Amino acid sequence: MxxxxxxxxxxxxxxxxxxxxxxxxxxxxxxxxxxxxxxxxxxxxxxxxxxxxxxxxxxxxxxxxxxxxxxxxxxxxxxxxxxxxxxxxxxxxxxxxxxxxxxxxxxxxxxxxxxxxxxxxxxxxxxxxxxxxxxxxxxxxxxxxxxxxxxxxxxxxxxxxxxxxxxxxxxxxCADTNYIKTLAAHIHTHWKQHGRGECLLLSFHGIPLAQQQAGDVYVEHCRTTTQHLVSELGLKDNEYRLAFQSRFGYAPWVGPSTQDLFNQLPQAGIKKLDVVCPGFVTDCLETLEEINIRGKADFLAHGGEQFHYIPCMSSENxxxxxxxxxxxxxxxxxx
Missing domain, CATH: 3.40.50.1400 (Rossmann fold)
Structure with missing residues (x-):
């Protein structure tokens, strides 16, 4: 024993x-x-x-x-x-x-x-x-x-x-001033180097809807980060979207779905898309493969013309x- x-x-x-x-x-x-x-x-x-x-x-x-x-x-x-x-x-x-x-x-x-x-x-x-x-x-x-x-x-x-x-x-x-300001500067640097799309999609990892209904604060935290970040970036309501990725299984998950938006945004006239994942500290399977490989392919296949994934921030700086x-x-x- x-x-x-x-x-x-x-x-x-x-x-x-x-x-x-x-x-x-x-x-x-x-x-x-x-x-x-x-x-x-x-x-x-x-x-x-x-x-x-x-x-x-x-x-x-x-x-x-x-x-x-x-x-x-x-x-x-x-x-x-x-x-x-x-x-x-x-x-x-x-x-x-x-x-x-x-x-x-x-x-x-x-x-x-x-x-x-x-x-x-x-x-x-x-x-x-x-x-x-x-x-x-x-x-x-x-x-x-x-x-x-x-x-x-x-x-x-x-x-x-x-x-x-x-x-x-x-x-x-989620609302830390250094986090928000540094992430906004990171996005501005990417836009300066690669150009800016018509819309910035903020994609967070999702959770089942039942967990939110049971009192999980995660979605509220994601919305808080989004509100502070778009304010720091000076974005208008039609210049960004908030969405949730990585759905698994058949139970309802919080939305809107990142995967669905990749298919729908080109039909809504958004042909040039930038995507950032504020909830990830390091790039990983969910950002590199799900977003920048499969997500990019889906967006372009449904009529998108330009897709830029903004990588996670660097650890050294x-x-x-x-x-x-x-x-x-x-x-x-x-x-």
């Missing part, structure tokens, strides 16, 4: 740590690697709020055999020589923040699903002497299925500690500018 608590490291230090949490990624773009990642992800009841026994029958018997092959093919279209874009981007952001923070602050990252796991990284940080931990889920807008699921993994790790760390978390920064003030504010009293 496993011990209820992990052994405590032989250290008396009270160092401070910053832990970044992102969604996760398979270790390779193959069905064999994608399947266990999807099984862990889709088994989380924060993500799929259905009766567990029934859902597991569907997941293991039907969904995983089909979706693993399809997802692996999608990952293959964006995979880089040194690995998953999400993993590369998260590691780069962690390194950039580590350089910008005091040397005494131990900065690491972990994934809600897959590797490096939250359990392993938290235990490693504890062995290094971290007693005060600031946790930053890399989602500007809070959702139970993203930030909530990431923090669940942290609480599970703390349950294994005999002497628990002191913990603070940044659960949302833009995200450091956004996150360092938030982190420093939440580290007060620990340094």
């Amino acid at each position: 496993s011990k209820p608590f992990l052994s405590e490291p032989e250290t008396s230090t009270t160092d401070t740590g910053v832990l970044l949490l992102n969604l996760g990624t398979p270790e390779a773009p193959t069905p064999q690697a994608v399947r266990p990642y999807l099984r862990e992800f889709l088994s989380d009841q924060r993500v799929v709020e259905l009766p567990r026994f029934l859902w597991q029958l569907l997941l293991r018997g039907i969904i995983l055999p089909l979706r693993s092959r399809k997802s692996a093919h999608a990952y293959q279209s964006i995979w880089q020589d040194n690995g998953s874009p999400l993993l590369i981007g998260t590691r780069s952001l962690t390194q950039a923040l580590s350089k910008a923070l005091p040397e005494s602050v131990i900065t690491r990252f972990a994934m809600t699903y897959g590797q490096p796991s939250v359990m392993d990284v938290v235990q490693e940080m504890k062995k290094q002497g971290v007693a005060n931990l600031l946790v930053v889920p890399l989602y500007p807008q809070y959702a139970s299925s993203s930030s909530g699921a990431a923090l669940d993994q942290l609480w599970r790790a703390l349950l294994k500690q005999r002497v628990q760390m002191a913990v603070r978390s940044i659960t949302s920064f 833009e995200w450091v500018k956004i996150l360092i003030p938030l982190i420093n504010q939440n580290l007060q009293g620990w340094l």
Whole structure:
């Protein structure tokens, strides 16, 4: 029988740590690697709020055999020589923040699903002497299925500690001034380099409608970000759209649907489209493949003439500018 608590490291230090949490990624773009990642992800009841026994029958018997092959093919279209874009981007952001923070602050990252796991990284940080931990889920807008699921993994790790760390978390920064102004400047820079389309589509990851109706604040946060951003950009009502992507299954999801708009906007006279994904800190499958490959193809196939995806902001300059003030504010009293 496993011990209820992990052994405590032989250290008396009270160092401070910053832990970044992102969604996760398979270790390779193959069905064999994608399947266990999807099984862990889709088994989380924060993500799929259905009766567990029934859902597991569907997941293991039907969904995983089909979706693993399809997802692996999608990952293959964006995979880089040194690995998953999400993993590369998260590691780069962690390194950039580590350089910008005091040397005494131990900065690491972990994934809600897959590797490096939250359990392993938290235990490693504890062995290094971290007693005060600031946790930053890399989602500007809070959702139970993203930030909530990431923090669940942290609480599970703390349950294994005999002497628990002191913990603070940044659960949302959807209206943060630095976030809005830096993202607006990022979009302006893209327009200066590539020209400006007739409409800016702000595409956020979607959630099932039932989760919003149960009280999830995510859609409200997305609307808040949109309102602040379009105000900073000075856009008129007919110059932008808000939409939600990545629908899965047959249950209703919040809308309007990004996928539907790719088909409908050309028929409404919008032939030149810019797309930005404000809810993603690093480019990943949902931005690079779903938006910039499949979405672009759909938009052009339905009569669109120009499609520009505006990539996620760079970790070395833009995200450091956004996150360092938030982190420093939440580290007060620990340094």
